Amino acid sequence: MLSQPVSRIHLDNVSQSFGKNDNQVHLFSDLTLSIEQGRSYAITGPSGSGKSSLLMLMSGLEVPSKGSCYYINDETTSPLQSLRNHIGFIFQQFHLLPELTALNNVALPLKLRGQKDAINRAKEWLKKVGLSHRLHHTPKQLSGGEQQRVAIARALVFEPNFIFADEPTGNLDTKNASDVADTLFDCCKENGAGLIVVTHSDELAARAQHNFSLKNAANQFISSTSEISPC
Amino acid sequence: MLITNLRLAWQFYRQEKGLSHHRFMSWTQAILMIFIVTLSQTSNSIQNYLTDNLNNLLGADLVISQTSELTASQQEKIVELSQQHTVTKSLSTTITHQGKWQEIKLKGVGDVYPLQGELKTSYSLNEQAQTTLSGPSQGEMWVDSRVLASLSLQIGDRITLADQGFKVTRVLLHEPDRMMEGHNVDMRAMINVTDLDALAFPADLIKHRYLLAANTQQTAKLIAWQKSDLPAAQISHKQGAHPLALFWQRTENFIGLASIILFFMAAIAIEQLTHVHMRKEKYFSAVCMSLGASKATGIQISILKWLFHWALMLPVVLAISALLHAALIHWLTATFSDLAWQWNMLLAAKSVLAISAVLLIFQLPIWIGLKQSSIVQLVNNIELKKSVWFTSSCALAVLFLVAFAYSDNGLLTSMVLVSVALCIGLILSISWLSLTVGEKITQNISGLVPFALFMMKQRLVSKSTQILGVGLCAFLLLFILMLLRDLGNTMSAYQRQHDGNLLVSQATAKQMIDLSSWAQENTIPIRQRKPYMHAKLIGINNQQVSEAIDKPSESLSTFKKSIRLHWSADIPSNNELVDGQWWSGDNPNWQQISIEQEVMTDLGLDIGDQLTFHIGQQNYQFTIVASHAYKPGAGSITFWVQMPASALQHIKAPHYNMASLELTEQQFTLLGDLWQQHPTLRMVSLDELTAHFDSILAMVTQVISGFSVIIILLAFIVVLSSSHALEAAEKKKNSIIMSFGFNKVTCLKLSLVEWITTGLIAATGAISGTYLAGVLIYQSQFSLTYQPDFLWLIGTMSIILAIVTTLGVYASKNSLKSSIRQLLTE
Incomplete structure (x- = not known):
């Protein structure tokens, strides 16, 4: 039996398309799904099937062409934009600020929120992702795997309700990809954050509790639930 | 291959020209080119005008001027060496009429005057000018229109000068030998030379000018004769340079030197843009190389693109420069009447080539960067550190080149460079x-x-x-604005405080005695009083001045005329010793001299150098033993050249005095009597000084305002460029x-x-830099204590802050379009 979800994102009958008139491209149509905090989700599908667009809709950064998206917290429904402060992102290209050390990169969101113990909490998080010995290294001095761990720590340090990760292991070799995936899923689990991963990797997608698969040809959408334990 | 690369370069040039970094780069380069081309063309027009002016306004083929009259044998010599000659005698004096007085330049002319050119007069103010074949008859005085207005005179009125009456018969409109007066604005009057002799003014106050008609051979002989027999005399001839030519050369040099600042700002803008430009060029080169092209192709295309850019920018630059040149010439006609617009194509080509060389140096780091790059570096996006240093070195090289090209005054160049360096450091x-x-x-x-x-x-x-870019722009603007504002205020306040409101610039010993008793009678305090004699520098280390020094400077142009030589046993209270040792009272060696510090620098003099002065009718040699500088707080009458008081026993020459007095408004009316008694007493009131100063300031204000516009334009580009350079990161x-x-x-x-924050730091730096520069430059260039108005500075700081923030946020608008x-x- 799964624990009672704290909050969830709900997409109701949404369609997404871009372009005008004859040049309109439909990514997906009439899609309904829910993302619960504390659970993990993978979005898979071929290039151009609309994975990133779905991610943008779920995070409230874009609005659908049709349908509605909202955030439900303790039965209170509010627009997705109200969730803005409680979501974090992880990118394929890591996107760390090159002039900042690992420690300062992780402390960044806390400093912006005006938290006094930003540096100490950043240190804790870097320790959690196994980089306590790399605190004062700049991104250039870190390997790809290490950079992505810093990015994971940075996304989770301000304890968001949901984490959206776009191809988080896409730039890593198999060994590093596996290690980073372990860190990502473990940390989300520990933090009670919902994790939504866009990926081409079957191995990574298999780690998620739910898998949303988008298919180009017929705008098909397949939702499945895996049997692995929830994070 | 070249044709293919040319086509490619043209195609890429057209694609890139609309990009922001390309646009900012074009603006920066165009501003520099327009500035230099306009400056050189305008300066050339003025120099040409002065040459024409020399030929038309000398009033003779050759003019010899000196204070004393030529001896009989010397006069015989000039008769022998010339075809015809005439002499004019002039002096500064004050004429009075119905309780009003006016200082004028009075000229006495003989029957042969004018020797060459046209003397123009009229019988009333509104009448057309008539060419007059000779000067005034005895008992007549011709005055210029300003004298008529100043003394409320009418044609036919009688005027009194040193108890002798003159009838004003004509309005003096144009003298053919007017150029010899340079650009002084003294009001003018002319009488017959026999009347001037009858007035019996002290001989040493009269300037004698011998106007000679001579052919080329005679001119050469006269020049040689003057060098050997009349070294203290001034000589001007049609084959020589205009007396103002050096002055204008110096003006051009000063403006050129100020352009270091523009080049520095341009260097900052270009340095910022180079980052973006180099990234794009490297990317392009990488694409070329990955497609099998050689490294040279990438560089060749980059060079060709630059050449296209340069060639297309050139017509625009030349057109705008020509328009600005025309506008400047129009403005300058107020000073140089008849100055006409003329475009010197060869000079324009030279200026364009020089500035293009400078722009090429700025561009070099990009091409060197491409030459050093490899596919591995491009793929991994490794920054070449060497390029950064190379960029800075190139910028520095350009600045030194500009400083070298325009520097004629070591001290001023150093002060400009030190001020800028201080501001940067700060x-x-x-x-x-x-x-x-x-x-x-x-x-x-x-x-x-x-x-x-x-x-x-x-x-x-x-x-x-x-911050440096913004700060320097603010510093420059602030400094020139402050200079305009404070100079006027500080100068008048200071003079009022220390010098009283009436300055006596020349009083003979007899005049000084009468002046002192007049002051005592009317309870007028004499603030300062310092004696001097006239001396003309004729030699440096046994060489002629013109041979010893070839760099034009303010000091040199002053030394071409007689200077005031002061004597003092001790260091005057408003001077301080900078170098060497001041003489002691009991030292029997009287041939020692102290020279003002800036004069030493300007003329390249050192302690131990020998100077020969022509004083009275004799030459005296002195050794420089000390160098002094002005020290504020004890009056502003100071002298460039000083000798021991013991020298007076050995030098026979008339003594004069400078003094300052403080008069109440009512006491100014008493001056009329004094002038009637002593028409040659040279006095000037603070109001007149201020009026003269204001007119100079008005001209300087206009020049500086034009310069400010260029600085503001560049400042905008610096802010936009620096914002653009960081745009991707932001x-x-x-x-x-x-x-x-x-x-x-x-x-x-x-x-x-x-x-x-950027604006605050930049404004603080700019204000501190301005303060330091103010202290440095005010003190040494204007002998003034800099007293800044902090309220004004804070107000200016707020304006800078508001403008920088608004412009900065506007420039950042693209970086805010992020998602x-x-x-x-x-």
């Missing part, structure tokens, strides 16, 4: 200190300000360059911040805080 230190301290202090404080300080500290190098930073759950308003607020989707798609 702004960099303030940037580092304030960001470090600010970040440390706010480390445990929440909010956007601490975060902005933290980010700026992390990007210290790039931020410092941005955009990424904003997107990342948004990925932490923040919106665009937060990014805007951050940008605002960053630009306010998380961009991070996803990268």
